[in-house]
Amino acid sequence: MTTILGRYIIRQVLLGTALAALLLVALDAVFALIDELRDVGRGDYGVAQALMYVALTLPRRMYEMMPPAALLGGLLLLGNLAAGSELTAMRAAGMTVGRFVAWVMQGGLIVVLAMVAIGEFVAPVAENRAQNLKATAFDRELSVGSMGLWARDGRRIVHAEAVLPEDRLAGVRVVELGEDRRPRVITRAAGARYTDGEWWLEDVERSRPDFDGVVTEHADEERVERLIAPEYFSVLVVEPAQMGARDLHRYIQYLQENRLDSAPYEVAFWQRLTLPASTWVMLLLAIPFLFGSQREGGAGRRLFVGIAIGVSFAIVMRAMTHVGLVFALPPVLAASAPVLLFLVAGLLGLRRVA
Structure with missing residues (x-):
């Protein structure tokens, strides 16, 4: 049974992740809307259609932003516990780092389950409607x-x-x-x-x-x-990253049966499976900085650290995707290597504060 203290930690994880996700998705949506305004005026595609299109893509954007949101949320809200000496009091009362990690991971499990539900059941349907909305607005045929x-x-x-x-x-x-x-x-x-x-x-x-x-x-x-019309391809094509795992699996089978290149879709499929796990890894990476922040730095330092780790993870994941395609690496290796790399970094960081 989770104790009152454990439920408190879990609530902080969920609240921090939710607030960070809302902020990141809102920023991403603003930039997406600015990009969509370039297409306003083509056919019947107006500002209202652009707003609706961006709104329908929000579930997919939320799914993609969940790992960095978990990292930033964990660093900022759980970091407040360290800044207020609450972590010091908890450890003085007998809380071990292991128990704290377990409670944070329980909160992460709830985040992962919500992430999978959004990514596999809500986002593909909404993305499909967004694509059809834009295509129909461009050309009713x-x-x-x-x-x-x-x-x-x-x-x-x-x-x-x-x-x-x-x-x-x-x-x-x-x-x-x-x-x-x-x-x-x-x-x-x-x-x-x-x-x-x-x-x-x-x-x-x-x-x-x-x-x-x-x-x-x-x-x-x-x-x-x-x-x-070839100019419609930018609207009609569905990028692998925008598809659910089930749709990707069907696409891969179809491409292989017709002797077409399925490598980008295979890498995207395995990334789809490993992305929820990266949410746990991001929370794990945040914990060593939480205990370290009891002695130095504040919210600004934690925010800088979170952004640096999130950007590094995105760069490594994108680089491994291209490396895997260029050198024909196994798709599961190309997709899971960044997660495993940052997992090792998180475990090494925990050893220093345990």
Whole structure:
């Protein structure tokens, strides 16, 4: 059973993380809104749509900001206990560093559970709606949802199962309608790419209704005049970091089955699994500075330390992502190496104050 003192520590962890998350997400949302204002005026995309778009991306931003929020919240609010000599009184009453760490980790568990719920159940749905809102505002003939991309160009209906980075589409189907609105030609392709101002379909199979049945044609590669406007790719493409673990897993299977490069999505998948663990690691890193702050420094020093550690973690994680892709490292290694590195640093710091 958690004692009254333990519940007090847990509340401080939760309150500090919540306040820091609100601050970080608010700052991130302001910069995101400024960036979205550049697109205002394209089609029906106005200020109201930009505000709604940013609002729908808030769950994803909160998920991404949770580790640094836990670090800053732990340093600032738990640091107040050290500044007010409360930690000294607790240790004089018999509280060990181990018990304090256990209580902080219990608060971290609640944060991690909330983080997973937001990242896997709320953020993907909200992100999908945000993407569809922006695409539809740009062009009413575009629609993006759980069933992929749909676009209409006169009598042509284009469907793609996935919009991939580097101007690529996966699982393309083009239906050309006749004057009676009935399908006249149905073209299926494993993928499509936009290169040097031209669209190229890959592994093409075309079906045409005939009096004798259905005539089928096949081609390994075929150029088409138009598919979708390439300028919409910045709106339609879903970056790996914006997808939930389940969606990433399905994407990876789809890409591997169609012999497409899945490495960025595999790294993002493992980062998705290790990011909640990094919240615990950030809280663990904060503890040595809490006990150290009883002797020197104040809130300003703790804030500087938190920002420095958070920025360092983000730099190392991004660097390992690129290193893993360039040198073809196992995705699980590229994703987990930063977390393990900072975990070791946190454990070494605890040894000094234990």
